[in-house]
Amino acid sequence: DTEVTQTPKHLVMGMTNKKSLKCEQHMGHRAMYWYKQKAKKPPELMFVYSYEKLSINESVPSRFSPECPNSSLLNLHLHALQPEDSALYLCASSQDSGGSGANVLTFGAGSRLTVL
């Protein structure tokens, strides 16, 4: 299995809702990432997990709450979002989070979030 699977593919939520995005990989990768991509913009890093521990938080608002329950799963919990949070949320994984030359990121297809 060489894929990163993200669910749901599309999510529409109100500003008072609580929802979660899920990401799964079975490549034995020990680093997992959340990126946010607005329309016609490049992806921007949100969080990095390394060996199931949060190693980078790019000053993301607390209404986004990441969770890594095990080495194969990464969640992004959403609460009290704003319409400007509407975007494509991309999950990625890599062998580890270090400087190995083989450390290519594998991305999922993304979850498109719309906040009403």
Place this chain on the structure above:
Amino acid sequence: KQEVTQIPAALSVPEGENLVLNCSFTDSAIYNLQWFRQDPGKGLTSLLLIQSSQREQTSGRLNASLDKSSGRSTLYIAASQPGDSATYLCAVRGDGGATNKLIFGTGTLLAVQP
């Protein structure tokens, strides 16, 4: 702060043409550079990764070069096909950091006309 820029922002070519996409970065202290392809509304597919010690990488019709000292990389696509139509993104990993953190360029939207 590392900034990555890609030119042109958009490119339209007839099928069969060879083309070059450009990527420039402001801080030459990079660990590696990666080229990705993104289809509309989809995730990213890694095309090529060049280590800072390398000058180029090739995969099929794609060839990527890296000139670290001048802060430039090019992606050469030979004999373009309509299926190559997508947004192409370059991303650099900064040197000196322990974490695999990529900084993405602004992207080039490529349209290959049949």
